[in-house]
Amino acid sequence: MSDLPDPGRFGAAMEEFIRAMTAVATYEESELTNRIAAHLGTDPKVLPTTTVELPNTEQANLQLGLAAALPDAEVLGFHARGMGYMPLGLAELLSGQAMTGPIGLGPPRYAGVEVGDGRIVRCITNGVFLARIDGEPIVIVVSPTNERGFGPSKLRLEGVGTRDEAVASVIAAIRSAMREHNVFRRRVISLHADERGQGASVQFHTLPSVQRDGVILPDGTLERLERHAIGIAQHAERLREAGRHLKRGILLHGPPGTGKTLSVTYLLGAMPGRTVVPLTGRSLGLIEHATAIARELAPATVVFEDIDLVAAERTMPWSQGVLFDLLNQMEGVGEDADLLFLLTTNRPDVIEPALAARPGRVDLALEIPLPDAAARERLVALYAEGVRLEPAELAAVVERTEGVSGAFVKELMRQATLRAAPDGRNASGADVVAALDELLEERSALTRRLLGQPAHGAPTDGPGAAPFPQMLQAFQAAGLPIPDEIE
Numbered sequence: 086m087s088d089l090p091d092p093g094r095f096g097a098a099m100e101e102f103i104r105a106m107t108a109v110a111t112y113e114e115s116e117l118t119n120r121i122a123a124h125l126g127t128d129p130k131v132l133p134t135t136t137v138e139l140p141n142t143e144q145a146n147l148q149l150g151l152a153a154a155l156p157d158a159e160v161l162g163f164h165a166r167g168m169g170y171m172p173l174g175l176a177e178l179l180s181g182q183a184m185t186g187p188i189g190l191g192p193p194r195y196a197g198v199e200v201g202d203g204r205i206v207r208c209i210t211n212g213v214f215l216a217r218i219d220g221e222p223i224v225i226v227v228s229p230t231n232e233r234g235f236g237p238s239k240l241r242l243e244g245v246g247t248r249d250e251a252v253a254s255v256i257a258a259i260r261s262a263m264r265e266h267n268v269f270r271r272r273v274i275s276l277h278a279d280e281r282g283q284g285a286s287v288q289f290h291t292l293p294s295v296q297r298d299g300v301i302l303p304d305g306t307l308e309r310l311e312r313h314a315i316g317i318a319q320h321a322e323r324l325r326e327a328g329r330h331l332k333r334g335i336l337l338h339g340p341p342g343t344g345k346t347l348s349v350t351y352l353l354g355a356m357p358g359r360t361v362v363p364l365t366g367r368s369l370g371l372i373e374h375a376t377a378i379a380r381e382l383a384p385a386t387v388v389f390e391d392i393d394l395v396a397a398e399r400t401m402p403w404s405q406g407v408l409f410d411l412l413n414q415m416e417g418v419g420e421d422a423d424l425l426f427l428l429t430t431n432r433p434d435v436i437e438p439a440l441a442a443r444p445g446r447v448d449l450a451l452e453i454p455l456p457d458a459a460a461r462e463r464l465v466a467l468y469a470e471g472v473r474l475e476p477a478e479l480a481a482v483v484e485r486t487e488g489v490s491g492a493f494v495k496e497l498m499r500q501a502t503l504r505a506a507p508d509g510r511n512a513s514g515a516d517v518v519a520a521l522d523e524l525l526e527e528r529s530a531l532t533r534r535l536l537g538q539p540a541h542g543a544p545t546d547g548p549g550a551a552p553f554p555q556m557l558q559a560f561q562a563a564g565l566p567i568p569d570e571i572e
Contacts, residue, residue, distance in 0.1 A: 201289025
């Protein structure tokens with residue numbers, strides 16, 4: 086046993102041997118590398134590479150951009166064992182080696198992406214484009230930065246050629262074609278974060294139709310809203326010529342059920358041709374992404390409903406909060422861009438400190454209050470279609486519904502119709518009265534709150550409506566120090 090070598094010295098010698106052999110090892114160039122070299126007419130490994138990363142939501146737009154900018158390109162594919170679990174870019178392709186083994190030539194990989202209008206765009210996920218632009222050979226490689234690993238996945242676009250200027254020109258042409266053929270333009274889209282934090286997905290939506298006479302607000306309120314939202318869009322060129330800014334922010338505030346969402350839906354329908362990006366609680370962390378889409382596709386509208394519910398939510402530990410993220414993104418938008426930001430809240434007291442700390446982001450705040458008697462009469466007339474109401478019954482309903490919301494009146498008429506439905510008849514005033522009695526009784530207190538009416542009858546925004554914890558939340562959302570007297 087004494088003739089055996091020392092294990093430590095043997096291990097060190099073996100490690101040195103492996104390192105030396107690895108350094109001098111030579112491999113035959115892969116077929117893919119040879120195809121790329123033959124196309125470029127030189128060794129691609131000595132040429133500089135230009136790289137662009139795009140959000141994974143741009144997959145359909147990238148495919149359309151590639152098809153428009155490189156219509157005659159030859160497309161090659163590649164494969165490697167376990168390639169779905171590792172990123173493979175130009176450097177790996179030219180080396181011919183992935184972590185799990187050699188990279189071989191194969192068919193391109195595609196994925197079908199729905200774009201909301203019945204089309205499914207066949208998008209390349211891994212491929213090599215061999216193109217010539219004005220006689221210049223160019224190679225473009227498309228691959229994901231991360232398919233099933235850790236961290237957010239993006240689309241990677243790499244270009245290499247014998248002249249850097251030609252590569253930059255091709256990538257610029259692809260980006261320009263992406264803007265021209267963008268599938269999000271003039272659509273209503275929402276962004277949703279991937280559960281594993283590996284990017285985002287896009288959903289397309291169709292807005293319900295809301296007519297102007299279906300929006301019942303205090304006198305002059307709808308006109309101000311239309312002037313600030315629609316009017317600026319209609320006279321954009323004249324305003325630009327006069328040196329006036331087009332970017333604007335509108336805040337609709339008031340108790341639940343008073344018509345804020347209805348007003349927003351009406352506005353969106355009354356402004357066709359705009360890209361609309363609604364943000365909800367599921368879109369936390371995607372505000373920058375959503376605003377970037379709106380900037381790219383202006384004229385556009387960004388909607389953030391119930392902003393008070395997320396005013397103090399933090400997308401990252403170092404973030405000042407979702408509301409501040411949104412306000413900061415609004416600050417970065419060019420003044421002459423036709424971008425409209427629509428915010429709604431039931432609790433203006435929660436978000437006012439944040440808005441005050443960032444003046445100019447919201448330039449119109451409109452209160453949508455509980456309807457007065459005249460508005461309630463209009464609401465009853467609007468929702469009572471098919472309901473037989475005598476003038477005296479109408480007056481009694483209007484009087485008894487003081488302090489309720491428009492949503493309450495709408496539900497009242499539905500309940501009345503439901504009472505008459507089993508008998509196969511239209512609802513009558515008696516059905517409306519019976520439904521109103523039921524909704525106003527004590528055991529329906531929670532139902533009334535859900536429909537926007539305080540169960541105890543006090544105004545929803547009156548004294549005592551802002552509890553102490555929400556006061557602290559307001560200071561936190563604004564990024565302001567908490568005063569000593571309320572700590």
